[in-house]
Amino acid sequence: MNKKTAITTAVLGILLIGIVSAGLLDYFGKITGSVEVEGPTFYLDGAHPLEGFSSIWGLELNNNSVTPSSSSFTGSNNKLFVSEKLGIEYFYAANYEIKIKAESDNESGQIDAELYYIEGNDPYNKKSEVFCSGSVGSVYDKEVYTINCQAEELTGIDPEWRLVLELSDGINEIHYKIYMDGDSYIKVTAT
Numbered sequence: 800m801n802k803k804t805a806i807t808t809a810v811l812g813i814l815l816i817g818i819v820s821a822g823l824l825d826y827f828g829k830i831t832g833s834v835e836v837e838g839p840t841f842y843l844d845g846a847h848p849l850e851g852f853s854s855i856w857g858l859e860l861n862n863n864s865v866t867p868s869s870s871s872f873t874g875s876n877n878k879l880f881v882s883e884k885l886g887i888e889y890f891y892a893a894n895y896e897i898k899i900k901a902e903s904d905n906e907s908g909q910i911d912a913e914l915y916y917i918e919g920n921d922p923y924n925k926k927s928e929v930f931c932s933g934s935v936g937s938v939y940d941k942e943v944y945t946i947n948c949q950a951e952e953l954t955g956i957d958p959e960w961r962l963v964l965e966l967s968d969g970i971n972e973i974h975y976k977i978y979m980d981g982d983s984y985i986k987v988t989a990t
Contacts, residue, residue, distance in 0.1 A: 837988075838986070838989060839861055840863075840984050841860055841882055841962060841987075842984045843856065843865070843977065844858065844865040846865070848883060849881055849921075850920065854879075856881070857880065857882070858881060858962060858985070860882060864981075866979070867979060869976055869978050869979065871975060872966065872977070874967070874969070875970060878977060879965055881917065881922055884959050885956070887956055887958060888956050892949070893988060894949050894987070894988045895947070896946075896986045897914075897947070898944070898983055898984050899912070899977060900943045900944075902940060902942070904973070905973075907936075908936075908939070908971055909934050909938065910968060911966070912934065912935075912966055913964075914948075915927050915965070916956065916960040918959055918960050919959055926957065930953060931948040931949065931950040932948055933947060933948040938975065964985060
């Protein structure tokens with residue numbers, strides 16, 4: 800057998816093996832099923848993610864093993880919770896369910912919540928307007944209170960940005976205590 804015939808036979812053999820393999824892959828290689836994708840959950844954390852800001856608390860991504868703690872605020876002296884750098888450039892339209900385990904000292908009050916982004920390590924370097932907000936009234940006894948809000952898709956996010964949850968009570972001088980023990984979190988789901 801000459802060299803040319805041997806090469807032709809080898810090429811035809813490789814093509815034939817490829818065709819047979821493709822047929823078997825179509826027969827045996829079909830994968831079916833479904834995938835459920837859950838959005839992120841940010842847990843209020845007793846750790847301080849920003850160096851030099853001991854009054855700023857953390858938002859722990861998808862990990863409810865938080866540093867247990869509590870923190871207080873009065874009226875418009877807001878309380879900030881900040882995530883690590885998000886590392887994203889876009890976020891889909893979503894529902895935000897904010898659960899806050901809280902109590903007030905002497906009278907029933909209202910907790911207002913706002914979500915927005917900051918850049919880098921400065922909690923006051925706001926990079927976006929408030930994209931989601933809401934409030935819950937009749938905060939008195941120690942329990943978990945729920946605030947729901949929605950946001951359209953968010954574009955133009957810098958990977959260095961951090962998510963911020965800001966809690967306050969506008970003009971009322973009511974003293975609140977927030978508990979960070981795994982029961983306070985922000986759950987994000989697609990709309």
